[in-house]
Amino acid sequence: MLAKCFRCVSCAAKSLCLPAVFLAAHVLFAEGPRATPSIFAPASTPATSIYQLSLFVLTITGAIFVTVAGLLAYVVFRYHQHGQDDISEPAQIYGSTQVELAWTVIPILIVVVLFLTTARMIFAVQDAPKPKSALDVTVVGHQYWWEFNYPAFGIRAVNELHVPLSSPQDPKPTFLKLLSADVIHSFWVPQLAGKTDVVPNHVNELWIDPQHPGVYLGQCAQFCGVQHAKMLLRVYVDTPEQFAAWVKNQQQRAVADDRVSEGRHIFETQACMNCHTVNGTVATGRFGPDLTHLMSRETLASGAISNTPEHLREWIRNPDTYKPGSLMPAMQLNDQQLDQVTAYLETLR
């Protein structure tokens, strides 16, 4: 109800920002993912709405700046006293009620316009109704990695979030429920939506409807400890076929390959299994990432390194090489054991 009120009054405000909207429409969904996750390259409705609002606010603040800074520049050049000869004092003026009233009332009007426009956008994004076609994902933030649960499919993915492509004709938004296993994190993929904090003991929500396939980059945006900087995020926006194939693969049990049984034996008899799960085996730890489909991911260590056998081996040997301070300990395996465990993990597709 409140939202409706704001909507009516802010229609007037909206017409003021027509040029900005036109500009925004120009790039609307025209671009896909970028290596630089700019907030000015939106690819999903929440990010696009924010982008349009930001252009409106930039227009207003830009106008204020030009006016006031222009006045100041005029004052500085016009009233700058060059010589020291003239020691007479200028006329003393103590104030003027009319002038002061003017520069009080005009800012009040600007605040009214800005507030109504902003409030309307808050309600539009934050209280958007969830359509039936929406996909639910529960995100759990951990110290320096991400867990993504898909209750509808019984999947637990890690660090790389896969979501389906959405379009105005066939809306398939993803609604994220944000939880934390330890401290406060923040989920931020700038091209898709503004950030929302991931708070322990407090459920937050966030939605995206990406309209262009590809990999969108982001990272944790709330300081969460030593390796906050390497708590990176990758969102894969898949076409319906890609997404279905990915889901199907994730639902499989872990591949069991006898050629790597030594590695598997080490994994299951050392402490690895205390923290990691490999579905269908005795390894059921929940403290670290699920490794059942490790090889389906493009990166390791929450996006810090690409998923190659060399990186994986070094990561197992000493995680501090790539993420000093990460919570995974170096297990002091010898070279042969390292090769065997790496070979085992390499089979987990």
Added chain:
Amino acid sequence: MADSTYPMPGSLEAAPRQRWSQAAILEWLNSWVVTVDHKKLGILYMLYSIFFLLVGGVEAILIRIQLFQPNLHIISPQVYNRLFTMHGTTMVFLVGMTYIFGFANYLIPLMIGARDMAFPRLNALSFWLTFFGGLLLYYSFIGGNGLYGAGNAPDTMWWAYAPLTERAFSPGHSPDYWALSLIITGFGTIGASVNVIATALCMRCKGMTLMRLPLLVWLNMVTSFLALLAITPLTAAQVMLLIDRYLGGHFFDTQAGGSAIIWAHFFWIFGHPEVYVLVLPAFAIANEVIPVFSRKAIFGYPAMVAASVGIAFVSLGVWAHHMFTIGMTSVGNAFFVLSTMLVGIPTGIKIFNWLATMWGGKIRFATPMLFATAFVVQFLLAGLTGIMLSVAPWDWQLHNSYFVIAHFHYVLVGAIVFCIFSGIYYWYPKVTGRMLSETLGKWHFWLFVLGFHVTFDFMHIPGLLGMPRSIYTYEANRGWGTWNAIVSIGGFIQAIAVLIFAVNLIWSYFKGKLAGNDPWDAWTLEWATPSPPPSYNFATDPVVTSRRPLWDLKHPEDPDWKYE
């Protein structure tokens, strides 16, 4: 520049200089430790503030070296996290909270025609509490057997969000040093605030009504009220945190049902008024400098007072704009958008009044005025990026990004530090009897302006490109490297400028031009005393009849009181 003395009733001759011997030096040192003189304590506060400005600056330079290019490993993540936590904590609590009382202590009694602060011994106690609180904070670098080589220095950001500070996630003593040392400096702040309020209300000389109070005194009084209200919830929260850590409490312990969000509320209900606690005394300096160097009375004095009080009131109701992303309801978000935007109105009034004061004046750009003018431009920009951040949906993108860092450094450096420099160049002659070198001052100003803009103008950009704050390094392919390199170079330029300032402070103390009582041809009472002023300032209580007592004396044909 006029250098004449105006016979004010009650001014004293300067005390005779003493000869130096070992005993005299010891006595001189002792006099600084046991002093209850507001001027000496003011100087101590300022020296303390400048010292930690240099320390915090070194931390900033180390941070900028590490961020110069992506994936550098010059500083380990553990040490980096300590550096930015200590940089923030130092700059806010040890620099920001002490320069206020430096200026307030030194100037308020002189400006209101009093012989000292209301409670001189409380004044000394407050300073030494703050002093030892700061030492305790820095002892954390060497104290205890730290896990990572930098002792137990705090490493949980200056806002120390729970539950990262709980023992499960911070097993050392880093949150303890942070909480305990800030509780101690907080008590110092409370004592000093009580003193400022009592002095400004009760110690005014005859004729100095509240509406004739110099704006510097008004703003410091408002600041002190605000500090009293703001420090208390922080201290309470820190005590609760210590109870959590050592007495089995669960206030913020989310693993046992505590609330992380309550900590955020506690912190920001301190943290937002705190911003105004820091910036109002900066406005106070500009309010004195701009009129004198424009040769005009301040435009709209009552509006300036009302705007300051208005800012203080509104600032108590805006704290949750630091929490737009933490998951408040849409109505809650909208409320804090409105209250935050409202701050823009009294702030705008101030900027317009400064402009109107300069309008039609005869502006002399000595170093204090250069800094004050740059302050007005930069504060305008800081206010405008503040409006951008108050737009909650946009804040969902900008929050905790480098855009926010650029914004609040625009306030803290562009506004506050510029005003501190302006104030130091303005009152240094009064304090020491010698002028700061104008040549070095101009070098300092132009280099600092250049460095400031290279650093903080360009720092907005990586924020818009998705770079979050408090990361010890960043990915190479994100396109942030060039911007960070530029920002770092600007930081180095600022460092050079600050070194020139430090040299100027020391060189001018011994070799500077003699100042005389009133080098700037100014109008408030402190300029009626000798430079430096003698103990007890005035032999007899002065009597004033307007806001600008020295103007009245200099211009008996056109005194201010005719227009009040």
